[in-house]
Amino acid sequence: MAHSIKLFLTLLLTWNMVSMVVMARPLMMTKSTLAARLKADEEGSKCWDSLFELQACTGEAILFFLNGETYLGPGCCRAIEIIEHQCWPAMLTSLGFTPQEGDILRGYCDAAEEDDDHN
Structure with missing residues (x-):
C-alpha cells in the first residue's frame, strides 16, 4: 500500500512539473503562412523555377x-544567384x-555576373 501511494505521489509531482513547464513556455506566434515561407506566391515561382534549373545543372556544380x-553555365549561375540572394539562402547546404562550397559557388557566380556587366 505504501509503495502505491509513493508511486502515485511521484506521478502526480511529475505531471505537475511538466504541466508548469509547458504553461510557462512562451508561444511563438508567427504570422507567416506556409505559402509565404515556401514563397509560393507569383514572385516565388521564380524561386521554384530556379530550383528546377539548379537540379538540371547539378552535374556542372x-x-x-x-x-x-x-x-558554370549562365543558367546555372542565374539559378544559384536567385536562390541564394532572393529565395532560400541555405538551400545549397540542404542540397x-x-x-x-555554397559560398564558393555564389562567389564564382557573383564574379561571373560582374565580368558580364563590365563587358
Whole structure:
C-alpha cells in the first residue's frame, strides 16, 4: 500500500512539473503562412523555377569541385544567384553542398555576373 501511494505521489509531482513547464513556455506566434515561407506566391515561382534549373545543372556544380573546372553555365549561375540572394539562402547546404562550397559557388557566380556587366 505504501509503495502505491509513493508511486502515485511521484506521478502526480511529475505531471505537475511538466504541466508548469509547458504553461510557462512562451508561444511563438508567427504570422507567416506556409505559402509565404515556401514563397509560393507569383514572385516565388521564380524561386521554384530556379530550383528546377539548379537540379538540371547539378552535374556542372559537381564537376566544378571534382575536376577543378572553373566554368558554370549562365543558367546555372542565374539559378544559384536567385536562390541564394532572393529565395532560400541555405538551400545549397540542404542540397548536400557544404556551406563553404555554397559560398564558393555564389562567389564564382557573383564574379561571373560582374565580368558580364563590365563587358
